[in-house]
Amino acid sequence: MNQAELIDALAEQTDLSRATAGKALAALIGVVTEALKRGDDVRIAGFGTFGVSERGERRGRNPQTGETITIAASRGAKFTAAKAVREALNGS
Template identity: 45%
Template sequence: MNKSELVDAIAAGADISKAAAGKALDAAIDTITAAVAKGDQVTLVGFGSFKASSRAARTGKNPKTGAEIKIEATTVPKFSAGAAFKAAVAKKKK
C-alpha cells in the first residue's frame, strides 16, 4: 500500500474527503517526525511507539574493497510494534 492508497482507505473509513484525509495523514506524519526529532517518544497504544535511538560509532568494512572504514555515531528513528498490532499481523499469516 502506498501513500495515495492509504489516503483513499482513510477517507473511506472516516467518511471524509480524500483532501481532508491527505491533510490529516500529512499532519500526523509531520507531528510524529518533529516529536521524534526533538527526542520525544510517540506512543500509539495498541499500534506501537516511535522514538529516537542512538547508534554508537563503529568500524565497518567497505564491501567492494574490504578496507576498514570508520562509521560515525548517529541518531536513528526506531519503531516498536504494539501488542495488538503484532497479534493482528500474526493472525493474518496463519
C-alpha cells in the first residue's frame, strides 16, 4: 500500500474527504518525525512503538577499492509492533 492508497482507505473508513484524510496523515507523519528528532518514543496503544535506534561508529570496506573506511555514527527510526498486531499477522 502506498501513500495515496492509504489516504483513500483513511477517507473511506472515516467518512472524511480525501483532502482532509491527506492532511491528517501528513500531520501524523510530522508529529511522529518531530518526536523522533527529539529522541522521544511514540507509543500507539494496540499498534506499536516508534523509536530511535543509535548506531555507533564502525569500520567498513569500500567494495570497489577494498579500502577500509570508517562509517560515522548515526540514528535511525525503528518500529516495534504491539502484541495485537503480531498476533494478527501470525494468525493467533
